[in-house]
Amino acid sequence: MSAKEFNLEDIPGVGPATAERLIEAGYETVGKIAQATPQELYDSAEIGEMSARKIITWCSTKVQEIKQGAQETDASKEDSSAKMKDQEEKEGKEADTLQMNGVARTEEFETVDEERVELIETNDEAYVDIGSHLVVGGSGIPSEDEETAVPQKRYDIEDIPGVGPATADKLREAGYLTIESIATAPPAVLSEAAELGETSAKKIIKWCREQADIGTFKTGTDVFAQRLLVKKLSTRVPEIDTLLGGGFETQAISEMYGEFGSGKSQIVHQLAVNVQLPVEMGGLGGSAIYIDTENTFRPERIEQMVHGLEIEGADPQDFLKNIHVARAQSSDHQMLLVENSRELAEELKKAGKPFKLLIVDSLTGLFRSEYAGRGTLAERQQKLNRHMHDIFKLCDEYNAIGLVTNQVQSNPAVFFGDPTKPVGGNIVGHTATFRVYLRKSKAGKRVFRLVDSPNLPEGEALFLVEEGGLRPC
Ligand SMILES: Nc1ncnc2c1ncn2[C@@H]1O[C@H](COP(=O)(O)OP(=O)(O)OP(=O)(O)O)[C@@H](O)[C@H]1O
Numbered sequence: 001m002s003a004k005e006f007n008l009e010d011i012p013g014v015g016p017a018t019a020e021r022l023i024e025a026g027y028e029t030v031g032k033i034a035q036a037t038p039q040e041l042y043d044s045a046e047i048g049e050m051s052a053r054k055i056i057t058w059c060s061t062k063v064q065e066i067k068q069g070a071q072e073t074d075a076s077k078e079d080s081s082a083k084m085k086d087q088e089e090k091e092g093k094e095a096d097t098l099q100m101n102g103v104a105r106t107e108e109f110e111t112v113d114e115e116r117v118e119l120i121e122t123n124d125e126a127y128v129d130i131g132s133h134l135v136v137g138g139s140g141i142p143s144e145d146e147e148t149a150v151p152q153k154r155y156d157i158e159d160i161p162g163v164g165p166a167t168a169d170k171l172r173e174a175g176y177l178t179i180e181s182i183a184t185a186p187p188a189v190l191s192e193a194a195e196l197g198e199t200s201a202k203k204i205i206k207w208c209r210e211q212a213d214i215g216t217f218k219t220g221t222d223v224f225a226q227r228l229l230v231k232k233l234s235t236r237v238p239e240i241d242t243l244l245g246g247g248f249e250t251q252a253i254s255e256m257y258g259e260f261g262s263g264k265s266q267i268v269h270q271l272a273v274n275v276q277l278p279v280e281m282g283g284l285g286g287s288a289i290y291i292d293t294e295n296t297f298r299p300e301r302i303e304q305m306v307h308g309l310e311i312e313g314a315d316p317q318d319f320l321k322n323i324h325v326a327r328a329q330s331s332d333h334q335m336l337l338v339e340n341s342r343e344l345a346e347e348l349k350k351a352g353k354p355f356k357l358l359i360v361d362s363l364t365g366l367f368r369s370e371y372a373g374r375g376t377l378a379e380r381q382q383k384l385n386r387h388m389h390d391i392f393k394l395c396d397e398y399n400a401i402g403l404v405t406n407q408v409q410s411n412p413a414v415f416f417g418d419p420t421k422p423v424g425g426n427i428v429g430h431t432a433t434f435r436v437y438l439r440k441s442k443a444g445k446r447v448f449r450l451v452d453s454p455n456l457p458e459g460e461a462l463f464l465v466e467e468g469g470l471r472p473c
Pocket residue numbers: 258259260261262263264265266267296304407465466467468
């Protein structure tokens with residue numbers, strides 16, 4: 001097998017879930033794993049010591065084989081590198097693309113064949129609102145050790161043809177840190193952000209789409225493989241978890257709506273705690289980003305909930321450290337915070353505490369107060385729509401959960417049943433994958449009603465909010 005064809009799942013004993021944990025822990029190449037110790041793999045990717053040893057031995061052997069192979073073919077590589085150089089000069093491309101002359105980069109670049117470049121040039125139009133299924137974890141983290149790292153299909157911004165260091169800096173400054181984020185950017189926005197011509201921006205976007213494998217049709221098998229990466233976060237209320245098919249899902253937005261005091265903020269606080277727990281305890285071993293629009297985040301509640309877990313030695317400070325809270329001042333600021341979250345998500349990934357939960361509490365509060373009159377409704381809905389898509393893209397890209405809360409507004413047209421409906425109506429409802437309606441019931445009980453889900457039946461579960469957090473009835 002050649003180095004190019006390597007994939008973490010090719011390692012015996014590494015399935016999709018382990019592969020993802022390894023990538024999240026920064027072991028995205030066979031080369032990096034070969035250099036790890038069993039203890040490190042155990043600590044960062046929860047791989048048992050025996051398995052870790054086997055995996056490391058296998059990777060070291062492969063790296064050796066590849067190195068030997070590389071020495072043998074070195075001469076031919078230099079040849080093709082020179083050919084590529086000629087081609088680039090002929091096309092008058094920016095000189096900085098020629099910097100990709102390391103062994104690993106050259107191999108990666110070779111996969112971007114001339115045919116593909118031509119395709120980029122001939123297909124400038126047709127920008128449609130493409131949605132889901134980004135390559136998970138495909139952040140293009142540069143390899144620390146280009147020599148031993150086995151090339152993966154994973155790119156840095158500088159790897160994009162036509163993007164040199166200066167353009168890369170501008171893109172990063174504008175918040176485009178990964179090829180996935182560029183792949184889904186509108187050409188006009190990208191062109192302004194990076195001071196590029198619109199045609200160049202389109203070419204860049206097209207290339208990133210090809211690499212990020214988005215905007216094209218996939219087979220059911222591919223979609224199924226992507227679904228296998230979905231993780232579930234437990235609420236620690238068994239009845240609710242069952243209703244949700246195991247817990248709140250990654251790669252999706254869940255919307256919780258209900259009247260004041262129905263428990264929306266209590267649930268998001270609880271999940272900001274739970275997400276940090278290890279997988280065996282229903283968590284995702286990750287961190288949370290919390291966008292607070294109503295000043296209702298309470299660190300004291302987190303503290304109480306950590307005590308409520310009744311885990312010996314659990315320190316609330318350790319949990320608070322992994323909740324990144326930002327207070328949104330206006331709806332525009334709220335939207336900007338989501339855009340900026342990508343940068344934080346990258347840092348968290350590198351720090352080994354991957355971002356796994358994005359909370360927006362409340363999603364609609366600021367929009368509702370800023371766009372009060374009927375005349376401004378269309379503009380509000382348009383912005384909300386964009387905001388929801390930004391949230392979705394971020395959560396899809398990082399295999400994280402989007403959890404947003406929503407208020408209800410009185411609906412005078414309804415005289416029977418519950419005279420309430422969520423703000424934002426269809427826009428929010430259609431973009432959220434799961435919708436949950438919360439209401440207070442008798443004797444302090446609360447009702448968690450799953451109203452809409454693509455694959456689960458509707459149903460209700462009861463829960464309590466106590467000092468220690470959410471509890472079953
Ligand atoms: N320490 C606590 N112990 C027990 N119950 C609590 C505690 N803190 C809050 N609660 C319960 O949670 C309720 C508040 O719920 P929450 O803040 O989740 O409402 P909400 O749905 O977010 O409302 P809003 O729309 O106003 O934001 C309180 O009325 C109380 O019943």
